Amino acid sequence: MQTRSRLRSIFTALALYAVAGGVIAYFAYHAYSGDHGIMAKRSYEQDAAQLEAELAKLKATRIAIEHKVSLLDARRLDPDLLDEEGRRQLDFVHQKDLVLLKPTR
Known part of the structure; x- marks a missing residue:
């Protein structure tokens, strides 16, 4: 029984890390190439x-x-x-x- 709850806690932690990483990747992508991102700023400057x-x-x-x-x-x-x-x-x-x-x- 204890291995299942330990395994569940490991998968829960991994899922939380994956979701957090996905959220960070989403915002990083849009900060770089979004409408008001770094690439858009370079385009505006040109x-x-x-x-x-x-x-x-x-x-x-x-x-x-x-x-x-x-x-x-x-x-x-x-x-x-x-x-x-x-x-x-x-x-x-x-x-x-x-x-x-x-x-x-």
Whole structure:
């Protein structure tokens, strides 16, 4: 009789350890690869770095456009820029202009 109760206590302890190990493994797995886990954090950081680089490019583009617009200000108009922009938008070429075509690749 005593061997059965001893055997039962050993299996009960092993079952409790197995359940506890399973619970720990479950939480460890989700802490690593869950929606808010370590892998998701790395993904968020990579996305943030890409968006920061894109933002920097957009800011540089905006500064260039603002500079070009400031040159078109009526108080200090750059005649060369006005002529260039007008010809580009109207697709106008003067007879004495030299047109260079870029080869397409």
